[in-house]
Amino acid sequence: MRIRKTAEHRKAEIVDATLRLAGELGPERLTTEAIAGAVGLTQPAIFRHFPKKQALWSAVAERIGSVMEARWAKGQQGDATPLGQIRAVVVAQLQLIQKMPAIPAILFSRELHTRNQGLREAFFGLLIRFHRIVADLAARARAAGELRGDLEPDDAAFLILGLVQGLAIRWSISGRSFDLAEEGSRLLDLQLRGFADRPVRVRREEAMS
Amino acid sequence: MRIRKTAEHRKAEIVDATLRLAGELGPERLTTEAIAGAVGLTQPAIFRHFPKKQALWSAVAERIGSVMEARWAKGQQGDATPLGQIRAVVVAQLQLIQKMPAIPAILFSRELHTRNQGLREAFFGLLIRFHRIVADLAARARAAGELRGDLEPDDAAFLILGLVQGLAIRWSISGRSFDLAEEGSRLLDLQLRGFADRPVRVRREEAMS
């Protein structure tokens, strides 16, 4: 007997399956046929819920965006120092990537880079949001004397984003062969140590010693 | 009149066109038809020189690899300090990426991530090579007292690779809207400053002051 569900429910199922499969097969290998199969529908049923495949990608981007925002907000809760909050936000992001490998897969996909402008804008916006959050925390860290004076908060954030993205690339291309959050936490420690406040005179002292 | 060239010459032309077009259209949008058009041949002629499209990708990877190795070697020439050589190698890499946008395009492509295992191995190998070079320079920097003692050369190299890759992502996704080598040079400066040697006691002095 044919099982019918509400459109809302099906949409969510389809987005879920797309997210999962995009991580497994990669966004360009992902066909509506495969998605339908995973959900237990025939292929044309997908188009009952999303008029174009692009609309499905938009829904996926929206889902990813809201999950990310939620995690970032949670990472900033608590009474940690600004640097501690940066750590929390970055680790939250890495854990999310580990749980949703579709995120780097889509970020590195041509689906995003050439085919689907809306998707590109959505992801670029997320990158900017992430950068903004880290940069704001860095600014507070600098004000609290936890950050070198010669390091602009924006630049500190770029370096931290680079850490996350470089790690994600290495993780993806190596076949996800290590624990992302763990390795990221370790490297972030080293990175933040290099960000710590150190007046110029200290360098002179070192040079003289 | 039909123009005939030697197979060797044509192969080089086809690889050149593929590299150029992969940067413009993206690796998955790139059809044999488009390549043939750029070279001035019909589509089946491509298969006269490369039995499968994958063979063409392999030739492209080989070309990229040899160009990279040459640049890295050149960057290490001269009598700069180890840190200076790291800077030279990184800037050389960024300039190459700027000249050959196909490199990040392929690095981020599904062509590499799921479709074409040989290509993935070739690029992963290049990443490892780059990491090795930077890590070796970092080890020499540490021996020369230019690098913090708590920072393993391998980890320093990971952070620097992250900088390069994060920058490449931002550059790609932003529509190549800034000067890669310039921005990279600036960030690398900030990064290397954080790598500079600083004994633990200095931090304690700071904390006490």
Place this chain on the structure above:
DNA sequence: TCAGCAAGTGACTGAGCACTCACTAACTGA
């Protein structure tokens, strides 16, 4: 100068895939 080789072509094939459409049947509310 001409035989043989190999670069190149025109016309196909077949697979993959997004998307369509007429139709069916499960649910819902009056």
Place this chain on the structure above:
DNA sequence: TCAGTTAGTGAGTGCTCAGTCACTTGCTGA
């Protein structure tokens, strides 16, 4: 209970592409 709504289907279309194949034609060396 039954009419209207809408999730879902089966069969198909058209397009894009990698790859094939029989054939042609420019080039080279004996």
